Amino acid sequence: MKSVVKGFGMNRKFVRKMALAAAGFALAAGGLAGTAYAQRDPAYEAARASGKVGEKMDGYLGIVGASTPELQRMVNDINIKRRAVYAQKAQTANATLEEYALTAGCIAIARTEPGEKYQAPDGSWKTRTSAPPERDSRCPA
C-alpha cells in the first residue's frame, strides 16, 4: 500500500499515518470479529423491542406493563444471571454488589436503543428516543 501511494507523489509522513490507521482499523475489526459473544435470546430481544421489559436504574431488568408468568420467569432468569456476574465482578473490582450493579445500570440505560424502555431517576418508565436518556446524576458521561 505504501509504495502504491508513494507512486502518486504523496507526502511521506501522510503515507505512514495512513498505513498506521489502516493497520489499526484492521486490528480493531479483527478484535471485534474475534470476540463473538453470545447474543440475546429471541424472546428477550422481542420483549425489549416491544417495551414489555426495560432497564432499571439498579442494573436489573424490569417488567414495564402487565406481567405474565412467562415474562416474569424470563426476567427473573436474566436478573439472577446478572446478579451472579455483578457479584463476581464487584469482588474483583473491590466494590459492593450494589455499587457495581448501579454502575452497570447507568451504562445499560445509556446503551438502550430507540423504542426500548428504561427507568428514569424519578422511577417512571420512559421510552428511549434518539436523545440521551434521563439518568441518575451520578452516572458517568
Add this chain to the structure above:
Amino acid sequence: MTSAELTARRAAARTLAMQGNATARKRAIRSLPLVVASLLTLAGCISVEAPDKPIVIELNINIRQEVIYRLAEDAGNTIEENADIF
C-alpha cells in the same frame, strides 16, 4: 520579748468595699465586664452550632459517584462480555 498573736496581721481596710459596706449599685457596676464577657461567650457558642446531617449526605453522594466512575469502564466491558443477558 515577743508579743503573742493568734492570727497573722491584716492590712487595714481602706475602702468601703473592703469593709463590706459596698452598695448594690457599685457591685453591679463592678461585675459588668464579667457579665458582658459571659454573654459574648454564649453568643459564640450559638454561632458554632451547625447541623451535621446534610454534610454527611453530600459526602456519601460524592463517594458513590467516585466509585461509579471508577467502575464504569469495567462495567461496560462486563455488559459486552455478557451480551446475552444485557
